[in-house]
Amino acid sequence: MSSNRVVAITGASAGIGRATALRLARGGAAIVACARRVDRLQALVDEIVAGGGEAIAIAADVTREADMTRFVAGALERFGRLDVMICNAGFGIYGTVDSVTADQMRELIDVNYLGTFYAIRAALPVFRRQTTGHVIVLSSIVGKRGVPYMGAYAATKFAQVGLAECLRAELNGSNIHVSVVFPISTETEFFDVMTKASGHATRAMGPRQDATDVADAIARAIDRPVAEVYPYRKARGLVLLNAIAPGFCDRVVKKWGRKPITAPDV
Secondary structure (H helix, E strand, C coil): CCCCCEEEEECCCCHHHHHHHHHHHHCCCEEEEEECCHHHHHHHHHHHHHCCCEEEEEECCCCCHHHHHHHHHHHHHHHCCCCEEEECCCCCCCECCCCCCHHHHHHHHHHHHHHHHHHHHHHHHHHHHHCCEEEEEECCHHHCCCCCCEHHHHHHHHHHHHHHHHHHHHCCCCCEEEEEECCCCEECCHHHHHHHHHCCCEEECCCCEEHHHHHHHHHHHHHCCCCEECCCCCHHHHHHHHHHCHHHHHHHHHHHCEEECCCCCC
C-alpha cells in the first residue's frame, strides 16, 4: 500500500504526522518530513531508515510561505517528484469565544489555516506539471460540527474544509485529488500543547482514537482517493445529525464536548 509514492508531511515530528510517516514508510512510500523541531524530525527519519525505508527531514515553519516552497523543492531535489502533500501541522486553544485573545486567534489562523494554504500552494504547481497528485488536509470533526469551548480552533478547521472543498471542485475531472480527514479526539501531545497555550487543562467526554487509526485511514485514502475520511466511522453520524437537527445537536455536543479540568475565568 502507498508503495513508491513520495509523500510530504507537515508537522511530522509528533502525533498524527509522525504516526502517518511511519505507517506510509512501512508501505513503501518515501517520506519528506517537516517540522520546526529538528531533533525529533531526525529521530523519525532515523527510525524509518533503520526499518529499510526512505526519508528526509527538512526543518521548516508552515507559517512561512518561503519555507513551504523550500520544503517542496527539497522533495523534488531528493526524489524527483512529489505525489502527496499531507497538511497536518496544527494546534488548538481551549476557551470561550470571548476569552480567546485576538493574538491567540491570529496564531491559530497562521498555523492551522495559512500553514495549510502555503503547503497546498507550494505543491499544486508540481501536481499540475505532473498532471497527478493528492492533497490531504488534516481537519477535525470540529471542522464539521463545532463543540463548546473550541470555537477558535474549530473556526480554523472549518476554514481548512472550505479551502479544500473549493480546490476539489476546481480540480474536478483532473487526476489531482483532494481529501479532508476528520479525526475525533486523538491520543497525542496535542492536548499538552493545548493545555499550555490555553492556561488550563481539559478532558474529552466523548470517544477517542489512537493516532495509528488515523494513519491507517490516511493510507487507505491515498490508495483509493475519497473526498472525506472519517477514521472513527461513527463520527459521520454527528455530521448527519447536525444537518438534520442542528438545535438538538447543540445539546448533544454540550453534553459530550470538551470539559475544563481547571475552569477558565469567564
